[in-house]
Amino acid sequence: MTADEMAELYALARDPATAWMDYAVCPETDGDVFFAEDDGRGTTPRARAICRGCPVIAECLQWALDHGELGVWGGTTETDRKRMKRKPKTAAVLELAA
Numbered sequence: 001m002t003a004d005e006m007a008e009l010y011a012l013a014r015d016p017a018t019a020w021m022d023y024a025v026c027p028e029t030d031g032d033v034f035f036a037e038d039d040g041r042g043t044t045p046r047a048r049a050i051c052r053g054c055p056v057i058a059e060c061l062q063w064a065l066d067h068g069e070l071g072v073w074g075g076t077t078e079t080d081r082k083r084m085k086r087k088p089k090t091a092a093v094l095e096l097a098a
Ligand code: SF4
Pocket: 023, 024, 025, 026, 027, 034, 050, 051, 052, 054, 055, 056, 057, 058, 060, 061, 072, 073, 074, 075
């Protein structure tokens, strides 16, 4: 993640609608793993593992679903989220919890 992208995220975190971002753990990590194509070296699994330890994973996932974000958000990739949007909400949540 670039410095400009980080600054944008921090600005969003000051908005009450995005206050959950204050609790995100990803700004303290290598942000590149959240936006890299999975190159077969475990980039996406590393991002997912970070998300699993994040206290705002549900809020983050909802934000990404609502805003069409790119990269890994809420432990999901863009492909995961496209798949979730095509399924009834209950099925998508059950799949995420599995
Ligand atoms: S769930 Fe993942 S992408 Fe979302 S705020 Fe937490 S660490 Fe960052």
